Amino acid sequence: MDSAAIVGMGMTAIEKNKTGDNFADMAWEAVNLALADAGMSIDDIDNVVTTSNDFWDGRTISCMAVSDASGARDKNVSCVEGDGTFGAFYGLTRILSGAYGTTLVTAHSKGSESVSSLITNAAFDPIYERAIGMDMISACAMQANAYQHRTGTTARQLARVSVKNHGNARHNPKAQLPMAITVDDVLASEMICDPLHKLDCSPVSDGCCALIIAGRDRVGCGTKPPVWIRGAAFCTDAYHLGDRDLSRAAALTRAARKAFAMAGITDPSGQVHVAELYDAFTYQELMWLEAMGLCADGQAGKLVEAGAFDIGGRLPVNPSGGLLSGHPVIAAGLIRMAEVVRQLRGEAGGAQVRNPTVGVAQGVNGLCGQSHCVWILGT
Template sequence: NALKNPLAQLQLKITVKDVLESEMISDPLHKLDCSPVSDGCAAVIIAHESVAKKFKQKPVWIKGVSFCADSFFFGDRDLSRAKALTEAAKKAYAMAGIKNPKKEIDVAELYDAFTYQELMWLEEMGLVDDSMAGKLLEKGDFNIDGRLPVNASGGLLSGHPVIAAGLYSMAAVVRQIRGDAGGFQVKKAKTGLVQGLNGLGGQSHCVFILDKEK
């Protein structure tokens, strides 16, 4: 996907073989499983409806948002799950009136500083069934033209402005909903999801639901 995004730092055409033959960082993660550290910034203007309607660009509406944090200590958490993300997603869905996220989310930008995270977060947010993310990835479900396009921008693996990562992902979804994402535009993107995290081992997570309509 990054090949279609002129803002991506790493616009590389790589294969599974390339990843497996890249330097081992920490088993099983190779260098190409890990995001680069990038210089970058992003800005979002949040305004009241009465103000937003005066802008030339059509506003994108925040329909749902939630932030949840788990225990700081690794020993108190099951690191094979992300309880904080599951709870944050449920609350954001409820606020946005989303009953079936598998069918109602058109595009998603997730925190993927490491390759395994996209699959894990998809399952934890109920966007796919448990243990199915890998199989659906291989089928192409998360491609730009797939059932649920994920990280159409190339995600953080193509450029990771560390502190600004969440806003960078949000800006990508805003562009999708406005229809001005250029080469990585998802067709008929109306409702988008943005997920970000902070803390050791995914301690805390934030989920936004953005929509074309109020």
């Protein structure tokens, strides 16, 4: 599938608290950076897709706060609720339908204005589960325990993910938490919910990202080399946690297989050169790698200890620093796509992977990775 490409990208810096910016300010910045990156004006954009969430924005019809700032005046505009990768997927379908030549996709979040425990508690079943008081962190702690029990992955191996990603963030001027830390530092940090220490968890963050997708006949409108969309797929698992094997990510496996098949990739671990994955917690990077077939089941912990996923390793994973170094919730997956674009263009500076031509980006919706969206991008 090579009839659409990403021709422009822009993102704000990811920060703990953008006190001087509202939702529209962030969208305006990201959109104008994307337009400048593509060498286009808003008149070159046929339609707009905004990605937001009423709960995280604290208002109904949350797309209204950013539509104008996203350049939607006199254009067809739609809103997708959830992670930015799903918004981009909808934007891609609009291109592939033949109805539009270019689509601008935005995704924003201000975690600093939210109470994540209340918001994610509301994701649970209101009759049987919500009153227990669980939230995303406690649910993911359950999943981390299940994953570690099944695979034998150790706490030190989880901590190595944090060390790697915070270290990678030192090369990313947009990252929120660039740090030089050790495995012992991670294990000595506050226990948030067993087995997750504070440095096993992503931070509260504000940020926005914008991408411009163009059909083949409009790719020439951009000034940067196009990054082609080789494959894209999403899949959703059961809603109730008890209806799933939490130690595995079956929906991600199915989505990845579909996306790799579209891209003609038969050996993901050998044919993918860079991966930007949704590492809201350290265990997730390892679990998602295995579920996608980027390494053998149960082996990701050993491989991260051996340096296989470092910037100079066999398969660099989250060279940008990932979500552990900055996690604006709704924008997170779209940022993963933008970071792969930077890598494939050779624009990642000190985080640049050597000669990548194929990259994978992933986004997540729902509790414990209920839904996954996978993108295969290439030059």
